[in-house]
Each structure stands twice: as C-alpha cells, then as structure tokens.
Amino acid sequence: MTEQQPSEPTEQRPTDSGTDSGTDSGTAGRAGISGRRAVGILGILVVVLVGVFAWMTLRDNARPVDIEDAKNRISTTVDLEAKGEQGEGEQGPTPSTERVRPAPGIYRFTGEGTESLSTPPLSQSQGPEMPATVEHDGDDCWTFRIDYSTNHWQQWRYCWSGDDLVETGGTTWQRWVIGPTSIANTGVFECTDETVVIPAERGDGASWTGTCVGTNDAAEGEMTSTGPYRFAGETTLAVGDTNLDVLHFVRERTMSGAQTGTERTDVWFDAETGLPVRNERNLEAETDTVIGASTYTEQGWFQLAELGTL
Template identity: 40%
Template sequence: MTAGLAAVAVLAVRGRAPAPPSVEEAVESYRTQVPLLPPPAGGAELPPFGVYTARGEGSEKLSFQATEQRMGPTMPVTVSPAGEGCYQMRIDYNSNHWQTWNYCWRDGSLIDTGGQVFQRFDFVVIAPESLSTSTCDPAVVLRPEMEPGDQWTQSCAIQASGTGPSSTTGPHRYVGSETIQVGSEEVLAHHVRDERTYSGAQSGTGTVDLWLDARTGLPIRSEWSLRIDSPSPLGTITYTESGSWTLESLTPRTPG
C-alpha cells in the first residue's frame, strides 16, 4: 500500500534520517482530534480507545540513490472510534511514515474496509510526500468457526497521489490460534497471513503475518515484507519494506 515513489527528483543529493515517532505527541494528537466517546454499540467487544505503544524495527528503501529509512524502535499505535462497531487503528513507524486501517465487527466477522498510508522521503533539497488510500471489498479478516488452513481471497483498490490507480489481491489464510506475550500478559490471538499481488500503476508483492486479540480483533503483533516497482522518468524505481512490531501492553494511554 505504498505509492508516489516516482516523485523522487534528480535534485536529491543525500538522505536525511527520519526521527523516531513520539508517544507523547500521539497522545496529544488523540486529545485534540479524537472525541472522547464511549465504545459504540456493535454486539462485539471493541479494544479500549487510546494510544498504545509497540516495540519493533524495520526499514524502507528506495533503489533510487540507495535511500533507506529506519522504523522504530518505539511505534505509537492510536485506536479511535470509527462508527458503530468500528474502530480505526493508526501506527506511526517513524516521523515520515504512518498507516491506518479501518476495522468493523459485522455479524461476528471482523472486516477491514480500507485505510491510508502516508510517506515522505527527505532528501534535504526536496522532501516528496505520498498519500495512498485503499478501499477494500470489504476484506474479511476473522470469521466465525474458522479452522486452521481456511483461506479466502481479499482485494482492495488503491489510489495514490502522483500515480494512477492500482489494486491488490491475494489469499488470506487463517494459520491458527496462538498465545502471544504482550508485556506481562499472555494473550490468545488469531494468526492470519496475507499474500498480496499489486498491479496497475504500481506492481509488486507483499506478505503480512498478523496476530489479532481473539477478544477484540485488535492487532497485537505484525511481521511483513513488501516490494513495489514504480515507473519514473529515470526508469523503474523499486521500493522495499520489511519489519515487525509487538504491543507492549493492552492498556492504552488516554489524555487526562
């Protein structure tokens, strides 16, 4: 779900590293932007709203001038209300890169309706930015009576600044239930794996392993890799990304 990489210009001379994201700034942003509402009714347990802290690491690279940006080690995760039975999750990988997902409980299934990705590569002379928006079909993430090995197809449309439309499709597989250590707590989680093929204005492949709290559907751990090719006046620019993170606690911080 990355895009806009062709905006990198030949004026770039050297990269400047992004700053680690700030949990304090995420809490302040939550206070000023998110209404402090009670969890919406939806018939399913929703995760507590607020700002969680994840620990992780990762990198994002452009083949153009061998540019690399690091992620983590601290990654704020903001969970906010998004309508009846729904919530939005945002993770800040670094000061130049954030991503959101919109999750809803519907008839016992957790669905992903889409989200956004913002990225910026700071080349000192210029700092091109990209915002991509995905709209999913919707994509069913968890469903009742899943058995290990069950899989079904997910697909999403992507529109990114500076490029034409793209799409992603591929199998979503339920690996099984596992116990994940979150801080001092052992959490029962559903492990799912996505394998994606990107086509259209940008092409490539990606794999995501995701562990979701069995009670609320909140992602508590993720491991992923991504490779995307984008056309540009300089030829094809390849973007690669990989990383992992795990929540440090299931109790978020809230303003006050």
C-alpha cells in the same frame, strides 16, 4: 738576475649558465610537485565534499514518534471522555450493536524495519518506538494507525459485517527527505466486502480472498492488491507479563496496475478485542516514474509492548 718565465695565459672559460638553468629547473620541478600536491589535495577535498553532500542528502532522517506527540495529535478527535469513564487501559463502552472493539487511545508498540527506494537510492529506518492509535468510527467500525517513524504512518479501517470483522480500507502516508527538500506521498485504498480479517467461522488452514484497490501520489492510475488470506491458528504472545490469546493470519498479495509487486504479512489479532498485536511484513513494489522504474522494498515488524492505553 733571475729569469722570469712567461706566465701561461689564463684560460678563459665560457660562463656556464647551467647553474642558473639548474636552479630554474629545480624551482620548476618543486613548483610542479607543489602543483600536483595542490591538485591532489583539491581532489581529496572534492571527494570529501561530495561525500558530505551525499551524506547530508541521502542520510536517514526518519526518527521515532514520541508518545506525547501522538497523544497531542488525537486529543481533539478521540472520545477521551468515554475512555475516561472506564479508566485508562480498560475496554471502552459497548457500542449499540454490542460489538467488542479495542479501547480508543494510544498504545505502546515497539519494532524495527527498513524501507528503501532503488531510484533515487534512499533508505530509512522504522522504530524502535512505534505508538499506535485506535479511534472509534460509528458503532461498528474503528481505525488502527501505526506510526513507523516521523516519515511514515499507516492506518487500517475495520468494521463488523455480520459476525465477521472486515477491512474496509485505509491510508498510508510517507515522506522522503532529500537534503533541504522533502517529498511526501499519500496512498488511499478501499477493500471489497469479502476482505475479511477475523472471520467468525474459521479452522486451521482455512483461506479467503482479499482485494483492495487504491491510488497514491507517486503513480498514475489505480493499483489492485489481491490474494489469499489464511488462518494459521490460535496461539499466545507475551505482552509484558501476560500471555495474550491471539489469532494468527497470513496475507499474501500480488499487486497489479499502477504498481506491481508482492506482499506477505503475518498478523496476530487479540482474540478478544481484535486489536492487531503483532505484524510482520515483507513487500516489494515497482513504480514507473519520470526518472525510470523505481523499486520500493519494506521489511519490518511491530508488536504491542504493554496492555492498555497510555
């Protein structure tokens, strides 16, 4: 008989729970990675949403003003009957004082510009279409309004004083759109009798002093703008196919009071009618607000694109 060898006892190994622990660790690790990914994706979404909100809130909402809209706005205020007797684009009737003025109506201007606020950080554009409106005021006065955009227009009032054309005052309206909210600001100013814009006696380099005082909704108190006004000479500007004779003036102003700052404006007036044919401006003004000092800057130009009214 074959002798059987005693079998060796089977080694009882303790159950290794490392496999289960390893599985749990792997699951936890993957969960941690997924969690971090989720947080990362959420962070990206937040950044995107903030960016979209900022774009929706601070984006440029200004648009060019349509010519037809400008016509409709003045259809009940401009003396269209008197204009119609002359035909579109022609000089209106001579006032009783025999002072020449631009014909009332809408003029086609083009240009471009940018206006910005430092606080809050906002910016909006001007142009390229900028309809202008001329309205007669009595026998000796008239107003010129330029629509920079749907968010900004400015109007000047001119009158004959003896043989000089002077600026008597004007109005500025501006709107800033912040998301669903819009903030409008209206400024009104009056100028001294000495604020001449086209003097009868002038020579190259001759200079006068102009002063205007105004208020606006954005600042408490009055703002005074004063400085030299210089005749830079006679020249011509191309308007369509016509070289128009113009008078070039340079205005430099310093602002004090409720707003402080500086302004330089070059203006070319039609030598015959006094219509502003071209305007180049650069201004900076600081205003104290409830959220701190805010600096407003504006740079731009506009020029008559075709002769006559539309």
